[in-house]
Amino acid sequence: MRFSNLIFLLFFGLSSLGYAQKQGNLTYEVIVSDISIPWGFVFLPDNSILITEKEGKLIHFKNGKKTIISGLPEVTVRGQGGLMDIELHPNFTENNLIYFTYASSEGTGSGANTTLMSAELKSNTLINKKVLYKAEPNSRKGQHFGSRIVFDAQNRVYFSIGDRGNRDENPQDITRDCGKIYRLNDDGSIPDDNPFVNESNAKAAIYSYGHRNPQGMEINPFTNEIWSHEHGPKGGDEINIIHKGKNYGWPIISYGVNYSGSKFTGITKKEGMEQPLHYWTPSIAPSGMAFVNSDKYPNWKGNLLVGSLKFQYIANCTLQNGKVVKEQKILEGLGRVRSIEQGPEGYIFVGIEGVGIIKLMIK
Structure with a gap:
């Protein structure tokens, strides 16, 4: 684990209890911590989360608790x-x-x-x-x-x-x-x-x-x-x-x-x-992607988000007529971005290796 990620976990590992951190105009909150490689995740109808851990564990996260399926x-x-x-x-x-x-x-x-x-x-x-x-x-x-x-x-x-x-x-x-x-x-x-x-x-x-x-x-x-x-x-x-x-x-x-x-x-x-x-x-070693069609991110609506494993950021791609016309690097330096999903309430969630699942907001 990179030293910067260790510091992140030590100081911000309680984010799922309501603590949030800022990066530019973004605010992010760790919802599920201590996942080594969150390869994929999906929301169940009750808003709980199923997460695949690459090492061979399927995790159900509900009400702040992780259960192994x-x-x-x-x-x-x-x-x-x-x-x-x-x-x-x-x-x-x-x-x-x-x-x-x-x-x-x-x-x-x-x-x-x-x-x-x-x-x-x-x-x-x-x-x-x-x-x-x-x-x-x-x-x-x-x-x-x-x-x-x-x-x-x-x-x-x-x-x-x-x-x-x-x-x-x-x-x-x-x-x-x-x-x-x-x-x-x-x-x-x-x-x-x-x-x-x-x-x-x-x-x-x-x-x-x-x-x-x-x-x-x-x-x-x-x-x-x-x-x-x-x-x-x-x-x-x-x-x-x-x-x-x-x-x-x-x-x-x-x-x-x-x-x-x-x-x-x-x-x-x-x-x-x-x-x-x-x-x-x-x-950039891309992994994970999500389209933004949520009113939670009015300036991003219609954009495509692509994770970078190599450079540890999300490429926020502006699309026009089916082409990428602009890229903005967001969420830089937290770790290797493995998976991205738009949740049922319209918020973007990101799986980051060594960190877990974070919720992305604009303030």
Whole structure:
């Protein structure tokens, strides 16, 4: 843990009891403290919070108390993999279903790969668990598990899986898992209109391909489009609007280079491959994203918030005509921003590694 984060926790760890701190015109308050890597979180109908801790714990925070949810499957903590994103079924109040992604060693090959599971949440226990998708084969590599989850208006579930460090084989091959965004019906079945259902040997769950490591995905509340961002290598982090069956180019086209500085491709554009809506060079290592459609932040309404792991801030992106026209760095220096959500009352909440979940306000 960085020294600055330690000081923050020592002095401001009681923020959940009503203490708040200022940064410019922002006020933030620690709502849930002492979370190492809050990979994802979601609000339940009673405004309590479910939080995934990457090390393999699912935490229910209610009335100032943290309770560990029992019944999780075995989670393989390997490199960037562990317990990752979480989302409620759109009809959660009727069915109590949650969906989450995690690294699992089940299936073919040694190591682990990303899995999507649904489960019913009952009395702080997961029951009726069902594996909806398991990427195969497993890999002993520790990078690029993804993963984010969203639902569309038809209750279809989308989730991302990174290329697992195999950029030359996985992302461009629709007969292989990884480096993809997938779409399933909420029961795990394949939608009849998925783009590759009639392609020989294709993974029928694939919705889009040519991705590196998408760790942000949201439905744009103003357009109902699926927006995603993904890690580039050294440079070339991207924001993309995800369309059915499209190829997003990795690693054939990219605005990035190898970590050594050498080039792995000489082109940034190619026919049949999508251009990013926006990209960052140098890389900010994006994780988590949220659209602001709340009156709590009148000057930000319509903006896109993207977390930076590398530089430890939120990129507050002003959008015009579907383009990023301005970026403002906010919430700098508190720690690696892992996850961002707009809560049910319209406030923005942020998961920060080594700190926990904070509530963001403008004063």
